[in-house]
Structure formats: C-alpha cells, structure tokens
Amino acid sequence: MLAFEMERPASLKEAFEILSRSGPDTAVKAGGTDLLVWMKKNLVHPELIVDLSLIEELKGISFDPSGGLVIGALATVNEVAEHPQVGKFYPALMDAALSHSDFVMRNKATVVGNLCSAVPSGDMIAPCCVYEGVMHLVGPAGRRKVPVMEFITGPRKNVLQKGEIVKSVELPLPKGHSAGCYLKLGRRNALDLAQVGVACVITDGPGEREYRLSFGAVTPRPVRAKVAEDLLRGVVSPDESLLDKVAEAAMACVDPITDVRASREYRISMVGELTKKALRKCLERF
Amino acid sequence: MPKQPINVVLNGKPVTLEVEPRTTLLRALREFGVTSVKRGCEEGECGTCTVLLDGKLQKSCMVLAVEAEGRKVVTSEGLLGPDGELHPVQKAFVEEGAIQCGFCTPGMVLAAVDLLNRHPDPTDEQIKEGLSGNLCRCTGYVSIIRAVHKAAAMLKERR
Amino acid sequence: MKQTITNDGVGKWVTRQYDVEKAAGTLQYTDDLRFGPELLHAKAARSTIAHGEIVSIDVSEAMKVPGVVKVILGDQFVHRFGLYLHDRTPLAVGKVRYVGEPIALVVAETEEAAEEGALKVKAKYKELTPIFDPVKEATDNSILVHPELESYEHVPFIVPQPGTNLANWFRIRRGDVEKAFEESEYVVEEAVNCPQIAHGFLEPHCCICKEDPATGYLTIWTAAQSVFATREIIAAGLGYPLNKIRVIAPPIGGGFGGKAGMTIEALCLAGAMDPDVKGRPVKLHISREEVMLTSWVRQGYVARIKMGIDKDGKILGMKNTFYFDTGVSAEYGANPVRSAGYTSTGCYYVPNVWTDSYAVYTNKPFGGAYRGFGLPELMGVMETIIDIAAHKIGMDPVEFRLKNILEPGLKTCTGMPMHNHALPKIIEKVVDKVGIQKKEEPRRPGWKRGKGLALAIKAPAKPADASSSAIVKVLGDGTVEILAATMDMGQGTYTSFAQMASEELGIPVKKIRCIYPDTNSHPYDWQTVASRSCWAMGMAVKRAAADAREQIISLYAQYWQVPPESIVIEHGIVKCRSAGKAEPLDERIQNGFKMPDGYYHGGPIIGTGSFVPPDVIYPDNETGQSPKSVVHFTVGAVGIDVEVDPATGCVEVNRVSSGYDVGKAISPMNVRGQIEGGTVQGISAGLMEGMYYDEKGRLLTPDFTDYKIATIKDIPEEIDSFWEETPEELSPYGNRGVGEHSMISPAPAIGNALFNALGVRIHTYPFSRERVYKAVQMSKTGEEDLWDYPYVQEQNYKKAKKEWF
Structure with a gap:
C-alpha cells in the first residue's frame, strides 16, 4: 500500500x-x-x-415510529442486524445485513459506507431502495436529502460533492402491516459478493396491498421493478401465473454484465427465480 | 513517511506501537512481535489476522493501526492463563484435532471465544455463522465444530 | 518378545505435536522469523502480457524510490531450474510467457519501498500470440511456448517432445485395444474437462535467503515442504555445490503440494546473491494475488476415455487420451501427468489398454503438485465415465464397478499385480451408509435429491529411488528427539513418528519431539509429498528408534549383568523383573554408564535408520510396463447424498461417507483429520473452484474474493469417515499413505449424484451454481449432456458485456 x-x-x-x-x-x-x-x-x-470514525454525530441508530429508522454513517452492519427494531420492521434490511460478507467484517463495514461505495453488488442498496431510504448529506453549504435511488449514479459513483459527507440514511417506517426479505445468491454460502440480490417488501398501508422490488448486482444504478410492482398492486395472494409474469417483468428491468462471478444470462434468470422466491417468502412472513 | 507512536493495551499490557498512517493493525502487531496474527490475504477474505478490538472481533488487516489508538487488543497469546495454560477453547481445539497446519488457528480460536461469549451453548448453525469469516483449508471444519461444542461444555463447567 | 510397553504407541488416539503452540499462536512460521534491521525485502515486478519478447525494462523510476537498493533483471540471473525438467527461470529472460511472470526483482530496505519500486518498473514488449487451449496446442504446435525445449535437461522417465508443446508424453501399450473394442458388446466414449485449480493454503509463500560473502555459503529459510529437494534443485540450477546450501524450513501453513519442490526460493536468491546485496538477508513474501498468479496450480485437463465392454459388463479394453494444461512450466507438472497415466484404468481390471497422457505447455501459470497428484484428475474422469457406461449398458453403477474391480492378483495397466485390499468391503459400507441405491425424498421442499458413488486409488508418485533417513536421539532427561526431514504441514506426520518411536522405545509420546527440517542437522529425505512419509520415512524412523532401543538394552544388560532379553522399557522406565531392577532413563544415557568393571561405556544414544524402496522399476517409456511400477496403492470410496435447488442450481451436501484402506492407522486422530479435511477440499473443488482467464490470459480469479474455497457454511451436514486395515507387506506397521486420497473422489461422486438427481450428465468441473442451473434447464427439455469447453468460454468472455456505460 x-x-x-x-x-x-x-x-x-x-x-x-x-x-x-x-x-x-x-x-x-x-x-x-x-x-x-x-x-x-x-x-x-x-x-x-x-x-470519520471518531465523530460522535455520525454514530448510532435511532428509531422513531413516526419517522422511521435513522442509521448513522458509522453504524456497522452488525449493529444494524442486532437492532431490535430492524428485525421487527425492516426484515429485508436485516436479511441483507446478515448476508453481507461475514460476521467479523460486519463488525467493521458500515451500512452507509456500503451505499457510498456504490458497488452494484452492495448488499445494502436493494433493501434501502425498497424501504425508500433517504440519504442525509451534510456539507459546508448546508444539508440536503437525497433518496438512495438517486444518490448512486453508477458503479462506484455517487452524488456527493467535494466536502460533503453522508450523515445518515433514513428508512421511513413502512405504513401498516408489512413483511420483507432479501435473497442473495453467491457462489458459496458465506463471504461472497452477490451474483444477484433481490429485496422485496409488502405493505398493507391505508390503501391497497403494495409490493416493492429492488435488485442488487444487476444494474449500474439502483432500480425498482415498477412494472412488476404494478402487476402485483392490490393482489392479496398472487398465483403462480402472476408470479411468472412478475418474474418476466423483473427480468426486463435489469441489465447485468458478465464477469467471472456470473454470466449476464444467469443473472437475468436468477432475477426471475429469486423474485418469485422472495415474494413467496414475504407472503409467508406476512 | 515518518512514524508516529500509538498507545494500545495489548493483551492486558499498555504498549506503544510505532506506525505510519498506512500501517494496518495487522502489520503493526506483527512488527511489534505479536506474530499470532497471520498474513493470509491482507484483504479481509481469510480471517487469519483476526483479533478482539475492544471486545469485538476484527480482521486486523482491515483496521489501520491508528484506529486502535487507546483501545484494547487481544490476540490468541492473550488468552493464555498466567502460567501459560491454554484457554478452554484452545484446549478443546487441541483435544479434538481441530488444528492441522495451525495458520488459521489463532484467528479461529478468537472467533470461537467471541462466539461463546455471545452464545454460551451454541447450535451448529450459530457456530457456522460465528466462524464464517475464518477460512480453514486443512480440517474441513468438522473437528472445529466439535471443538467449539466441547469448549462450550468446558466453559460451562468452569462457571 | 516385545521389549517395550507404552500407552500411546501405534494406533492410539493421542493429541498432536505442536498443537499447543499452534493454539496459543506462538509457533513461528517463516514470516514470523526476525532478522533485525539488516533484513532487505524483495518484490517482483510482473509481466502484464501473456506472451511476448521483452524489448526493454526501465528501472530508473524504481531506483528513485527511497529505500530501493537494487533492481535485478532476468539477464543478470540466468539459471534454469526444475525438479524433473529444467524449464523454469525465476525471472523472465528475453521473453515473457504468462501474465504475472516476474520480470524484475526490486530489493529495498522496507517491504513498502520494494512494493512501490515494483510498481514503477516499466517494461516494453513485442507481443506474441499467446496460446491457452491444451488440446489445440498439442496438435497444432505452430506457436511454441518453449522453442528451446530440446536443450532442457530432464530426468529419464520424463519424455518431452522437442518442436512441440508437449512437455511430457506418457504411454501405456498393453494388449490389443482395437481388437478388444471389436469384440465388445458396448463401446462407450466420453470426455470430461476441468480448469486449473489452486491449493488455497492459508500461508502465502515466504522465504529469506542470505549469502555469506566470505564463503559463498547460502542459507535459505523457507516455507517449503521438502528442504532437500529445494536444496538439490537450487544446487543443480545454479551449478552450486550442494554442501554450500543450507535450507531451513520452519513450520508451514499448509502445503497440499503447493510448497513441494522449489517455489520462490530461486527468485529470492536472485536478490540475495546479487553482488550489491549479498551478505544481507533478503526476504520475499508474496501476496495472495501473487500466490494465485505465480505458484503451482493443479493442472487443468481435457480427457477422453473409450471403453469396450462385453455383454456381461466386463471391461475388455480402454483407450485413454489425457491432455493436461501444464501452463508455462512442466518442471513438476510433467509427473502428475505420468502418475495419472500409470494408474489410467483406475480401480478396475482392464486387459487391453492404450493410454496417451500429455503435458501441454500453454501461456498460463504453471502446473505442479496438488494433493492427489494426477489422480483427482484421472478419477474425476474415470468415475464419471464408469458411471455413464453403467447407465448405457443398463447395469447398476455399484454392480458394474464391483464386477470390474481390480481384485488382488490381477494386473494394473502397467502389468504390476495388485496387492491385497478391502475395496469391495469399503464400497459395500459406503453404499449402505449413504443409501446409494435408495431413492429418498429431498429434505428441502422443491429441491431434487440424488446420490453418487466414486472410487479412489493412488500410489505414491515418486522416483523409484526416493529415499529417507532418520535419527532418533535419546536425551539425558529420558526424552527423545526425532530428526526426520519430513515437513509436518498439518497432516500430522510428526505425531505419527512420535507414536512409532514410542512403540519402539517404550517412551511416552509426551516425551518425544520431532524437529522441523534443516538440511544441516537432519539426515536426507527426498520430499514430503505423495502420501509417502508415514510409509517411507516411517520405515527409517522405525529402524532408527529400534536401533536406539537396542543400544539402550545392550548397555543396561551390561550394566545390570543380565541377559538383554530380560529387559523391557516400560513408559520410559527400564526394567529387569528377574533382577528386580527399574530405573528411569536419565543422564547416563547421555554420559555413559559406569559398568561393574569400573569403566564407562556408552555415551549419547543415537539411533539411525535409512530406507529406499527395494523393488520398484520404472515403467518402460514406450509401453508403460513394469513388474512393479509403484510401491503400493491406497484405495477407497466416497458416497455422497446431495440436493439441488432447481431454481438456482445451488447444491447442498446432506451426507458423505468416505472410507479408505490405510493398512494400519498409525495415528487415528490424524487419519480422521486427513479424511475429513480432504473430503471437504474435494467437495470445495467440485462445487466452486476454478481458475479462469480472459482472452488475453489475465487471471480473473486472482484472490480469495474471486477464487472461492469452502467456508464453514459450505460443508456437508454429516461426514462419515472410516478406514479399513489390510496390512501392507513392506511397511513399518502395515500402513499405507492416506494424506491425499480423500481429495480424489468427492468431486466425481457429486457429479454422479447430480446425474442421479437431474438426469443430466455434467462433463465439466466445477459444478458451480450457474452450471448446475444450466443442467436443470436442460433436464426440462430432455437433454442429457452438459459440456462447457473451458477454452471456448475464455473466447466467449471476449464477446460478453463486461462493463456498464
């Protein structure tokens, strides 16, 4: 070095x-x-x-039922995984945290750091998208809020200006009863980068049932499967034929590359397969 | 690049390490003479450099030495009793044949100690989760799982 | 009558030597040795292209880095090294032949300065077309990796073909294979391939070299499996007197063959022997990336077997064509090619055999020794094709194997009669334990379950004259030191030797210590490879310990004036019951005994023992025939029960049962450890391991981020390891080797289990999730064979969408 x-x-x-x-x-x-x-x-x-690791203002995780979860820039992946409200209200984030690298690395790696690195396979990205996370940026010119979806602008690229720092990421509390999960496929069962990650959240808010889907490692920028989500909107228990259609729609909204970890074709197939699995798992958890 | 002193409590004793900003905790400890932390990959992938830093497991290749300023570092040697007797986890590893080449062992032992602090009576699944960041190429892990169960029983008896 | 009594001799469960230090973390490996401020550090600058002529290398910027002492180029250190074939230079001379080849060695005051210097070495090349596909290059030969092959020295049992890319061509010509095919009811011809794989030992290579400027004596501290082989290869390569080279091997953090022969020592010597450097120790510790890029790999292969079978299911003839991708050097890799060749009918009796086993040069990192040494490769093919053949002739694969098994007395493909073994019994146990012939419901909803069997066989692969010697010293406190230059790299040989010495001397194991190798103190041993140590070095240790025992007994007989036969050594106490004597071994063993006549007799007890296999004859280079081509074979079987997630291709192993005929388990704890560890290593190789390159020969899996090995979460739910003990005739205690064997068959067993689960035969290793998913898709359309030709994949990669933008 x-x-x-x-x-x-x-x-x-x-x-x-x-x-x-x-x-x-x-x-x-x-x-x-x-x-x-x-x-x-x-x-x-x-x-x-x-x-930044000595800055008190960046530490900690807070939860407020009216606002949601605020994860400080220094909160490690394990701190998030161990937070009682994360398991209860943000299961997709919890799953993703537990799928990230390995137990030891999670004592060092931070959730916000994972978002800032903006590596497409970053496990925190897709769950933060389905929970509609917002990055809180602070800089000499003041504060601004940027949705995670817009914060990452490409592989290893984000909107941070010179001198700007991410203070936290805020995940609003899903409205009404909800369930979520994150499914990750790697080449082995621990300590791997995602070949594909799928985050899914279902909420029964004030209106009809809503579904949110986002994918990791298959797009240069964060993505939500809007068409697939629309297909599912209001459906309480989707049948297999609908799930197939949703999987097709999911596959249509990704654009993966081939690398030594997986081919583009396999990744596309896995987006479909894991989307169906994730939906089934969410419905089970619901 | 000039070196600067940092103070850490290493296995219970205050010491001063001379480091550059780029010096990882792994390299600083090894330079100081603590060679139980091993250089297996220096990229956080193998776990042979695992230490306890303020009671939390860390891969010391992923920690810059300056980040350890004022903190407590425990390595495998630090688990030994006052007369050099092995910690129950170390003892269980010896008795169960959970060691072959020994290169992963110091890190693996620390990961097991940490696991048993969190889960005194662990399931196989909890053991696997707790040790998932430490590679072993020799044993196939089977004997390590046996050793962790045995250590759990030994620790329970000691309490 | 046995004159020793011990509780922890041969066959006892005792804990292992040096495990206390390993658990404490206090055992010092090579990287842990300290040399003070005079130590210099070396780092190699490496080729960025796979094949080309070196036009120029500019070191001026590197020399400007503060702390850089010297930059050494290939033309300043022109020496060819090799174990079997001298085809390797530590630094590229004139030409580079693979991406990662050292082109310059930067020597500096600190590791950091050496690294920075290496980054600043700039080379210009005239690019040549690189070659990667062993099958194409074995036949085409329009581009040669080594046009100078003819001039390379080699041992007589390696047969390079100058003017081609063939570094070795091993042949079996036995009977009339074409006639056998004509007479066969069924002829099955199939192929299997596998990429290069890496050892994945956790300790990277490290060595420190120093030349005494006054005498020219070289001292080398190195993470090596075999100090004497390292010394011999260096002496031959440098043209240096053997006696002026001292090799010291501290404990090593795993080897698996990857630290056999000579690895990075010559590169380090290029620094330490430089006129501007010599006198100061130079350390070369290579990073994980460099280990992946420029150390031994297990050779990739493309192999074809044609089998003729009669109507009763007896194999009549077999024609084998094996292309091994040996990369840029075959100095070591030429021999696994031979090892696969002379075992090329596996565990089966085949009267008519034709085998061509080729080592083919390509522009990739070099092939060498890896646990199993040609046999995981051979059996990866054989056990797949046997399974295919069984299905094609409509016979149960277990029955087909048993029908053709190499029964004791039947001849192997080299014409050597097979010795006694318990393979049928092992097969029976494995089949029973895993329920190979029983279909069971998957444990995981929606998954597919399958079971598979594969057999294992391997002989120690080594020169016929691979010898060993040992010294057993009894110290003045009644403890014992064993000097046996075997490297205990984790396999536990020192514990076995201690148990042997305990058996022979009646001294408890806790009083016996094996010392890590040093060519200056230890007597000669060929190498720690080939699962040979407990057998060959075991013979020497047993003889040395028995020699020491006889000396002790003879001295006590004189001292007590009793017949030697009346003396026993019991748990370290020398006794003569008839004379009512019992005394512990003490300083008299060192200083001599004051005998009844008043004179001192004795002095330090040193037992010695030597061994060379007495009856091995090299197979004939034309026909591969020999009355005794190898010392013995260890056989075994693996049964595996797997489940596949059809949605992803993910494979989980429910159960594996793995049994071997070890002759005699000297140290059961270590035998179990070898079986468990090798089984998981084999499963890891079968499911996830492969080294991949892009179309320019750049390694795409240069680190543990992308070269994946099994974690604790990837192991089977249950591993059943067991052994049988059919004694070996010429052996210290009837024992045979078992260190490598457990790695041989897990991968083909998984392949057979996947066929059982999916009805699709995967002909390409590894069974990665992506590949298995492809097989699942094929099963839906009724296709039966999945074949991914690895070298085409490298070309496909060229066309793939690899970047966003």
Whole structure:
C-alpha cells in the first residue's frame, strides 16, 4: 500500500475544515473495508484519508415510529442486524445485513459506507431502495436529502460533492402491516459478493396491498421493478401465473454484465427465480 | 513517511506501537512481535489476522493501526492463563484435532471465544455463522465444530 | 518378545505435536522469523502480457524510490531450474510467457519501498500470440511456448517432445485395444474437462535467503515442504555445490503440494546473491494475488476415455487420451501427468489398454503438485465415465464397478499385480451408509435429491529411488528427539513418528519431539509429498528408534549383568523383573554408564535408520510396463447424498461417507483429520473452484474474493469417515499413505449424484451454481449432456458485456 496522510477529525465541523483545504486525491472513510482493499490492490492511491470514525454525530441508530429508522454513517452492519427494531420492521434490511460478507467484517463495514461505495453488488442498496431510504448529506453549504435511488449514479459513483459527507440514511417506517426479505445468491454460502440480490417488501398501508422490488448486482444504478410492482398492486395472494409474469417483468428491468462471478444470462434468470422466491417468502412472513 | 507512536493495551499490557498512517493493525502487531496474527490475504477474505478490538472481533488487516489508538487488543497469546495454560477453547481445539497446519488457528480460536461469549451453548448453525469469516483449508471444519461444542461444555463447567 | 510397553504407541488416539503452540499462536512460521534491521525485502515486478519478447525494462523510476537498493533483471540471473525438467527461470529472460511472470526483482530496505519500486518498473514488449487451449496446442504446435525445449535437461522417465508443446508424453501399450473394442458388446466414449485449480493454503509463500560473502555459503529459510529437494534443485540450477546450501524450513501453513519442490526460493536468491546485496538477508513474501498468479496450480485437463465392454459388463479394453494444461512450466507438472497415466484404468481390471497422457505447455501459470497428484484428475474422469457406461449398458453403477474391480492378483495397466485390499468391503459400507441405491425424498421442499458413488486409488508418485533417513536421539532427561526431514504441514506426520518411536522405545509420546527440517542437522529425505512419509520415512524412523532401543538394552544388560532379553522399557522406565531392577532413563544415557568393571561405556544414544524402496522399476517409456511400477496403492470410496435447488442450481451436501484402506492407522486422530479435511477440499473443488482467464490470459480469479474455497457454511451436514486395515507387506506397521486420497473422489461422486438427481450428465468441473442451473434447464427439455469447453468460454468472455456505460 502506498503512503498517505491521515486526519481523524473529532467533529463534523472539524471534518469540513479538513475537507475544505484538502486536495483532489482525498478519500473519506468510515469502516474502510472497501477502501483498504482497493488501496492494497493499487486501484486507488489517495494522498489523504479523512477517517470519520471518531465523530460522535455520525454514530448510532435511532428509531422513531413516526419517522422511521435513522442509521448513522458509522453504524456497522452488525449493529444494524442486532437492532431490535430492524428485525421487527425492516426484515429485508436485516436479511441483507446478515448476508453481507461475514460476521467479523460486519463488525467493521458500515451500512452507509456500503451505499457510498456504490458497488452494484452492495448488499445494502436493494433493501434501502425498497424501504425508500433517504440519504442525509451534510456539507459546508448546508444539508440536503437525497433518496438512495438517486444518490448512486453508477458503479462506484455517487452524488456527493467535494466536502460533503453522508450523515445518515433514513428508512421511513413502512405504513401498516408489512413483511420483507432479501435473497442473495453467491457462489458459496458465506463471504461472497452477490451474483444477484433481490429485496422485496409488502405493505398493507391505508390503501391497497403494495409490493416493492429492488435488485442488487444487476444494474449500474439502483432500480425498482415498477412494472412488476404494478402487476402485483392490490393482489392479496398472487398465483403462480402472476408470479411468472412478475418474474418476466423483473427480468426486463435489469441489465447485468458478465464477469467471472456470473454470466449476464444467469443473472437475468436468477432475477426471475429469486423474485418469485422472495415474494413467496414475504407472503409467508406476512 | 515518518512514524508516529500509538498507545494500545495489548493483551492486558499498555504498549506503544510505532506506525505510519498506512500501517494496518495487522502489520503493526506483527512488527511489534505479536506474530499470532497471520498474513493470509491482507484483504479481509481469510480471517487469519483476526483479533478482539475492544471486545469485538476484527480482521486486523482491515483496521489501520491508528484506529486502535487507546483501545484494547487481544490476540490468541492473550488468552493464555498466567502460567501459560491454554484457554478452554484452545484446549478443546487441541483435544479434538481441530488444528492441522495451525495458520488459521489463532484467528479461529478468537472467533470461537467471541462466539461463546455471545452464545454460551451454541447450535451448529450459530457456530457456522460465528466462524464464517475464518477460512480453514486443512480440517474441513468438522473437528472445529466439535471443538467449539466441547469448549462450550468446558466453559460451562468452569462457571 | 516385545521389549517395550507404552500407552500411546501405534494406533492410539493421542493429541498432536505442536498443537499447543499452534493454539496459543506462538509457533513461528517463516514470516514470523526476525532478522533485525539488516533484513532487505524483495518484490517482483510482473509481466502484464501473456506472451511476448521483452524489448526493454526501465528501472530508473524504481531506483528513485527511497529505500530501493537494487533492481535485478532476468539477464543478470540466468539459471534454469526444475525438479524433473529444467524449464523454469525465476525471472523472465528475453521473453515473457504468462501474465504475472516476474520480470524484475526490486530489493529495498522496507517491504513498502520494494512494493512501490515494483510498481514503477516499466517494461516494453513485442507481443506474441499467446496460446491457452491444451488440446489445440498439442496438435497444432505452430506457436511454441518453449522453442528451446530440446536443450532442457530432464530426468529419464520424463519424455518431452522437442518442436512441440508437449512437455511430457506418457504411454501405456498393453494388449490389443482395437481388437478388444471389436469384440465388445458396448463401446462407450466420453470426455470430461476441468480448469486449473489452486491449493488455497492459508500461508502465502515466504522465504529469506542470505549469502555469506566470505564463503559463498547460502542459507535459505523457507516455507517449503521438502528442504532437500529445494536444496538439490537450487544446487543443480545454479551449478552450486550442494554442501554450500543450507535450507531451513520452519513450520508451514499448509502445503497440499503447493510448497513441494522449489517455489520462490530461486527468485529470492536472485536478490540475495546479487553482488550489491549479498551478505544481507533478503526476504520475499508474496501476496495472495501473487500466490494465485505465480505458484503451482493443479493442472487443468481435457480427457477422453473409450471403453469396450462385453455383454456381461466386463471391461475388455480402454483407450485413454489425457491432455493436461501444464501452463508455462512442466518442471513438476510433467509427473502428475505420468502418475495419472500409470494408474489410467483406475480401480478396475482392464486387459487391453492404450493410454496417451500429455503435458501441454500453454501461456498460463504453471502446473505442479496438488494433493492427489494426477489422480483427482484421472478419477474425476474415470468415475464419471464408469458411471455413464453403467447407465448405457443398463447395469447398476455399484454392480458394474464391483464386477470390474481390480481384485488382488490381477494386473494394473502397467502389468504390476495388485496387492491385497478391502475395496469391495469399503464400497459395500459406503453404499449402505449413504443409501446409494435408495431413492429418498429431498429434505428441502422443491429441491431434487440424488446420490453418487466414486472410487479412489493412488500410489505414491515418486522416483523409484526416493529415499529417507532418520535419527532418533535419546536425551539425558529420558526424552527423545526425532530428526526426520519430513515437513509436518498439518497432516500430522510428526505425531505419527512420535507414536512409532514410542512403540519402539517404550517412551511416552509426551516425551518425544520431532524437529522441523534443516538440511544441516537432519539426515536426507527426498520430499514430503505423495502420501509417502508415514510409509517411507516411517520405515527409517522405525529402524532408527529400534536401533536406539537396542543400544539402550545392550548397555543396561551390561550394566545390570543380565541377559538383554530380560529387559523391557516400560513408559520410559527400564526394567529387569528377574533382577528386580527399574530405573528411569536419565543422564547416563547421555554420559555413559559406569559398568561393574569400573569403566564407562556408552555415551549419547543415537539411533539411525535409512530406507529406499527395494523393488520398484520404472515403467518402460514406450509401453508403460513394469513388474512393479509403484510401491503400493491406497484405495477407497466416497458416497455422497446431495440436493439441488432447481431454481438456482445451488447444491447442498446432506451426507458423505468416505472410507479408505490405510493398512494400519498409525495415528487415528490424524487419519480422521486427513479424511475429513480432504473430503471437504474435494467437495470445495467440485462445487466452486476454478481458475479462469480472459482472452488475453489475465487471471480473473486472482484472490480469495474471486477464487472461492469452502467456508464453514459450505460443508456437508454429516461426514462419515472410516478406514479399513489390510496390512501392507513392506511397511513399518502395515500402513499405507492416506494424506491425499480423500481429495480424489468427492468431486466425481457429486457429479454422479447430480446425474442421479437431474438426469443430466455434467462433463465439466466445477459444478458451480450457474452450471448446475444450466443442467436443470436442460433436464426440462430432455437433454442429457452438459459440456462447457473451458477454452471456448475464455473466447466467449471476449464477446460478453463486461462493463456498464
């Protein structure tokens, strides 16, 4: 790993000061589990790393029934998985957290970091999309909120401006009774990147039954399967023929690549298969 | 790049490590002479460098040494009793033949200790979840699962 | 009469040597040794293309990196190395032949500076067309990886074909195979292929080399399986006197063949022997990526078997064509090709055999030794095709195997008579335990369940004159040190040796210690490979321990003035019941005994033992025939019960039963460990492992992120490991090797189970989820054979959509 300078601000204010005077080759880190690997592989060579891990304002997870779940930028994947309200109200996020890497890495990797890295296979992306998560950004110019769907703009790309930091991601509480799940397919049963991930949420809100579907590792940017969701809207227990149609619609909205982990064709097929499985599992959990 | 001192409590004793910003906790510990943390991949994929950092399992190749400032680090050597006696988990690994080449063992032992702290009477599933980040190429894991069950019984007896 | 009594001799369940240190984390591996500030660090700059002439290498920027001491290029260290065939240079000379080949060695004061220096070495190449497909290149030969093949030295039992890409061609010509096909009721011809796979040991290669500038003595500390082979290969490659090279091997973190022979030591020596560097120790620790990219791999293969079978299901003839993808070097890989060749009818008796087994050079990392050494490859093919044949002739696969089994006395394909074994009994147990012939409902709703069987066979693959020697020293405190240059890389051989010494000396195992190898202190041993150590080195250890025992007894007989036969050594106490004597072994064993005549006799007790197999004759290069081609075979069987999720192709193993005829289990804890570990390694290889390249020969699986091995969550729900003990005639205690065998058959057993579950035969390893899903889809349309030709896939990859934008 090539040499770099490191700053460890104790507050957001201090962080902004550092970032305002830092050069273009600056990297911001929370857990650092992606950044350190990329640096070791000489894919990136930052001159300065700003380590956020001491900033109290970025820590913790809070839940408020009226607002929802707020996951601080430093909250690790395990902290999220172990949070009682996550298991209860955000099962798709819980599943995804438990499918992420392995138990030890989850003590370091953060949920927000996974979103910021914006790697299409990031396990946190699809569940945050189905829970309609919103990123809370803070910067010298003030605060702004960006939906996760818009926050990620491409593989390893996001909307963060220079000097801006993600403070948290907020997931509104699904309205009414709900169920969710995240299904991940890898090459083995632990510690793998998703070949395909499918997140699904069903809610019985004030109106009719609603379904939300999102996929990981098969699109350059976050995606919701709107056509598939529309096919299901209001249906209480979809039959197999409807599930087949939904799977078709799901497959139509992804555009995966071929890499050594899986071929494009397999990934497309798996979007269909896992969508059906995820829907069945959600209905079971409902 | 000049080195800076960081202070950590290493296996119960305060020590000062001289590190660069880029020095991982793994390399800092090894340079200090704690070689039970192994370099298997240095990318978080194998678990041979696992330590307990403030009581939580971490792959020390994924922690920059400066992040450990003021924190407590426990490695496999730190589990030994005052007269060098093995921790029940280490003892169970020896007795069950859960060790072959030994390269994964220090990390695996720490993962098992952490698991048994969280689940004193673990199921096979809980063992598998807790040890899923630590690769072993020799044993096929079967004897490791046996050893963790045995350690659980030994720890229960000790309580 | 036996004159020793011990509770933990041969066959007893005792805990293992060095496990306390391993559990504590205090055992020092090569990377853990400390050399102080004089230590220099080396890092290789590597080729970015698969085949090309080196036009220029610019090291000026590298030399500017603070801390860089020297950059060494290939033309400054021109030496060819090899175990069987000298075809490898540690640094590319003139040409690069694979992506990742070292082109320069940067030596620096710190590891970080060496790494930064290596990043700054810039090379220019004139690109040549690289070749990747072993079948095409074995026949085409228009592009040669080694045009200089003719000039390479090699051992007589390796048969390179200069002017081609064939590094070795092993043949069996026995009987008349064409006539056998004519007389057969059924002729089955099928093919199977498998990509290269990697060892995945957790300790990367590491070595430290130092040259004494005054004497030229070289000292090498290295993570090596075989210190003496390392020394010999280096001495031959450098043209250096053997006695001036000392190789020390600290404990190693797994080997599986990947640390056999000579690995990175010569590259490190290029640094340590440089005139500007020598005198200072130079360390070369390679990263996981470099391990994947530039160390031994198990050779990929494309293999075809044609089988003629009579109306009763007896195999009459077999024609085998095996193409092994040996990559850029066959210095070691030429021999698994031979090993597969001389076992090329598997566990079966076949009167007429024609085998061509080829090692084919390609522009990829080099093939070498990997647990099983040609036999997981051979049986990966054989056990698939036997299963196919059984189905084609309408016979139960278990019955078909038993009908053709290589019964004791029948001749193998080399003409050697088979010795006694318990294979039919093992098959029976495995079939029963897994319920191979019983159809059962899947445990998981909607999944498909299937069961499969595969047999295993392997002989130690080694030169006929692979010898071993050992020293057993009894120390002044009654403890014992064994100097046997076997490497205990986890397989537990030191525990076995300690149990043997305990058996022979009547001294408890806790008082016996095996010392890690050092060519300066240990007597000679060929290599720690081939499942040979408990057998060959075991012979030497047993003889050395017995020698020490006889010396002790003889001294006590004189000391007590009693007949030697009246003396026993019991748990470390020397006794003569008739004379009422009992004394512990103490400093007199070291200093000598004051005898009744007042004079001192004795002195330190040192037992010695040597062994070389007395009766092996190399197979004839033209026909492969020999009265005794190998020392013995260990046989076994694997039964497996799997389930497939048809929606994803995910395979879970419910149960596996794995049994081997080990002759005698010296150390049962270690035998169990070898079977369990190898079974999971075999399942891992069968389900997920493969090294893949893009169309330019760049490795797509260069790390544990993309080269997947089984985690604890990928293991079978139940592993039943067992063994039978049909004693081996020439053997320390009747034992045969078992270290490699458990890796041989899990993969084909899974393939057979998948056929049982899906009705589709997958001819390509591994049975990845994606590939099995494809098979599931084929089963819906009634197609029966899935064949993915790996080298076409590499070309397909060229056309695939690989990036978004």
